[in-house]
Amino acid sequence: MYYIERLFPKILKKSVYKTKDPQSANFFFVESYTTCVYHNCHFNEGKTTDECKLKTGDYLEKIIKYIRSYSFEFKVNRKDGGVEEQNSNKISYWDRNGGLDHIFVFSWDQASEILGWNHPIRQLVKPSIHLTTFGTIENHSNFNSHKDVVIPPYSNYELQLKKVEGFEKNYQKYIKLERKIFAYFRGTFIKDHKYSKGVRQFLWEIGKTHGEKFKIFEFHSENYWNEMFNSTFSLCPQGWSPWSPRLFDSMIAGTIPDGTKLPFETTKLDYSSFSLKLLNKNVHMIKEVLERNFEDEKKILRLRRNLYKYRKEVVWYFSEEEENFDVDRGAFGNVMLELKKKGFVVGAVGNLEYW
Numbered sequence: 001m002y003y004i005e006r007l008f009p010k011i012l013k014k015s016v017y018k019t020k021d022p023q024s025a026n027f028f029f030v031e032s033y034t035t036c037v038y039h040n041c042h043f044n045e046g047k048t049t050d051e052c053k054l055k056t057g058d059y060l061e062k063i064i065k066y067i068r069s070y071s072f073e074f075k076v077n078r079k080d081g082g083v084e085e086q087n088s089n090k091i092s093y094w095d096r097n098g099g100l101d102h103i104f105v106f107s108w109d110q111a112s113e114i115l116g117w118n119h120p121i122r123q124l125v126k127p128s129i130h131l132t133t134f135g136t137i138e139n140h141s142n143f144n145s146h147k148d149v150v151i152p153p154y155s156n157y158e159l160q161l162k163k164v165e166g167f168e169k170n171y172q173k174y175i176k177l178e179r180k181i182f183a184y185f186r187g188t189f190i191k192d193h194k195y196s197k198g199v200r201q202f203l204w205e206i207g208k209t210h211g212e213k214f215k216i217f218e219f220h221s222e223n224y225w226n227e228m229f230n231s232t233f234s235l236c237p238q239g240w241s242p243w244s245p246r247l248f249d250s251m252i253a254g255t256i257p258d259g260t261k262l263p264f265e266t267t268k269l270d271y272s273s274f275s276l277k278l279l280n281k282n283v284h285m286i287k288e289v290l291e292r293n294f295e296d297e298k299k300i301l302r303l304r305r306n307l308y309k310y311r312k313e314v315v316w317y318f319s320e321e322e323e324n325f326d327v328d329r330g331a332f333g334n335v336m337l338e339l340k341k342k343g344f345v346v347g348a349v350g351n352l353e354y355w
Contacts, residue, residue, distance in 0.1 A: 001107075001153040001154060001155060001245055002035040002036075002039070002107040002108065002153070002154070003107075003154040004105060004107045004133075004151065004153060004154040004316060005032070005033055005034070005035055005036070005105045005106075005107040006033060006036070007154055007316055007318060008105050008131070008332075009029065009031045009105075010318060011316070011317075011318050011327050011332045012029060012332075014318075014327055015327040015328075015332070016327075017336065022072065022093060023072070026101065027101050027102070027103050027129070027339075028067075028093055028094075028101060028102045028103070029102075029103045030063065030064075030067065030102050030103065030104050030128075032059075032060055032063055032104060032105075034056050034059065034060060034106065034108065034114050034115070035106075035107050035108045035114065037052075037055065037056045037059045038052050038053065038055075038056045038108065038114050041055050041056070050116070053113075053114060053115060053116035053117075053119070054116055054119065056114050056115055056116070057115040057116045057119030057120075057121045057122065058119075058121075060115060060121050060125070061119075061120070061121040061124075064094065064099075064121065064124060064125070067092065067093070067094050067102075068092045068094045068095060069092070070092055070093070071090040071091055071092045072090065072091070072092075072093065073089070073090050098127055099124065099125060099127055099128045100127050100128065100129075101129075102125075102128045102129070103128065103129045103130075103131060104125060104128055104129070104130055104131065105130075105131045105132075105151075106130050106131070106132045106134070107132070107133060107153065107154075109133070109134065109239075109240060109241045110134060110142055110240070110241060111130060111132040111133075111134035111142040111143060112125065112126070112130060112132075112141075112142055113141075113142050127147075129147055129148060129149065129339075130143070130144075130147075130148040130149070131148070131149050131151050131335065132148060132149075132150065132151065133150065133151060133152070133153045133241075133245075134150075134241055135150035135262060135263070146342075147342065149335060149338045149339065149342070150262060150263045150264075151263055151331060151335060152245075152248050152263045152314040152315075152316075152331055153245050153248070154316050155245065155248065155249070157252050157315055159225075160225060160252045160253065161252065161311075161312070161315070163229070175254075175301055175304040175305055175308060176301065177254075179229075179230050179231055179232045179255075180230050181215050181227065181230050181231040181232065182213040182214065182215075182231075182232055182233065182290070182294070183213060183214045183215070183231065183232070183233040183234075183235055183258075183286075183290055184214075184215045184216075184227055184228065184231035184233065184234055184235065184255070185200075185203055185207075185214075185215075185216050185217070185234070185235035185236075185237070185246075186216075186217040186218070186219070186220065186221060186224060186227065187200070187217075187218070187237075187239070187244075187246070188200070188218070188219075188239060189201065189204050189218050195239065195240060196237055196238055196239055196240075197238070197280050198280075198283075199237040199238065199280050199283050200237050200239070202283050202284065203216050203235060203237060203283070203286075204216055204218075206286070206287065210287060213287075214287070215227070215231070216235075225249075225253065228249060228250065228253040228255055229253045229254070229255070231253075231255045232255065232256060232294065232300070233255065233256050233257075233258055233276075233290050233294075234246060234249070234250035234253070234255035234256065234257050234258070235258050235286075236250060236257050236258060237280075237283075238280075247262070247275075248314045250275075250307075251274070251307055251310065251311050251314055252311055252315075254304055254307050254308060254311070255307075256274065256275060256276065256300070256303045256304065256307065257274075257275040257276070258275065258276045258277070258278055258286070258290070263314060263331070263334070264313065264314075264331075264334040264337070264338060266338070266341055267334060267337040267338055267341050268310075268313055268334050268337060269310055269313055269314075270306075273302075273303070273306040273310075274303050274304075274306035274307040274309075274310060275303070276289065276290070276293060276303075312329070312330055313330065313331070313334060314330070314331055315330045315331060316330060316331045316332065317329055317330045317331075317332070
């Protein structure tokens with residue numbers, strides 16, 4: 001799930017968007033592996049959350065220090081007493097715009113919070129563009145909807161896509177496929193109501209009282225994908241973060257997600273055309289809402305049809321072997337569209353062409 005911080009630079013290096021000439025670059029991508037550093041610290045070294053966040057912040061601080069050590073010369077025309085003079089100055093690409101045109105991938109659940117709350121590097125990279133799975137429309141220190149881009153997490157959907165594409169010649173059969181499970185969720189449950197804002201806890205209770213319709217399970221299972229493919233509705237409640245990777249699993253499986261700021265919703269994906277959205281405060285209405293929609297057969301077929309249409313838009317495609325690999329398809333191409341849509345232009349360059 002977190003692998004996208006390693007995969008994204010690989011895709012970028014094979015794309016037409018890269019350049020070796022920094023003077024022609026619109027943006028500067030900072031290759032960094034903050035989640036790798038944090039997880040190694042936490043799981044292999046056995047250190048505390050705060051210790052690992054501090055270590056991760058120190059790691060990124062060294063990278064930025066290295067970046068800022070490289071400067072370029074630029075010329076400025078000034079008029080002194082009516083006489084125009086040309087002066088040369090040296091400055092790093094980072095300091096030229098305060099890091100505004102630099103891009104980071106933060107694949108951790110809480111995005112840049114992985115750097116710690118008070119580490120100075122977090123404030124330093126705050127103006128930069130963050131590609132993150134953490135998306136919210138609320139005012140949040142981890143995400144700024146004006147500059148940051150929500151991306152789907154990485155998952156290897158190769159086997160699942162092959163199963164779906166087995167219906168390629170007869171996708172009507174796929175759309176009308178009988179699914180025996182009405183509503184499905186499998187994931188983590190914590191009694192603390194701060195977790196998931198009480199939503200997952202409510203789903204656990206409804207699974208106990210209406211188990212014939214709501215299949216609610218804890219922990220992962222080898223049958224996860226079979227259960228998903230066999231479900232009409234897939235429940236995608238938040239955990240600690242406002243997003244859930246189950247949304248994208250649902251899209252691949254063709255299960256109607258009951259879904260935050262979502263990936264590519266302003267450029268490519270009309271989520272209302274293939275999902276149902278219920279506010280956390282209205283979770284008590286979920287049985288009524290799903291049953292009402294289930295009775296509308298035409299609507300269910302329309303939602304499934306659009307799921308089939310959009311299923312590949314959240315997939316990260318990459319091939320080490322293919323020389324002329326089409327990087328513009330799927331999630332990477334949609335990230336490029338998001339950057340263009342937001343109109344990120346720093347300096348005089350008018351079109352997004354190179355990094």
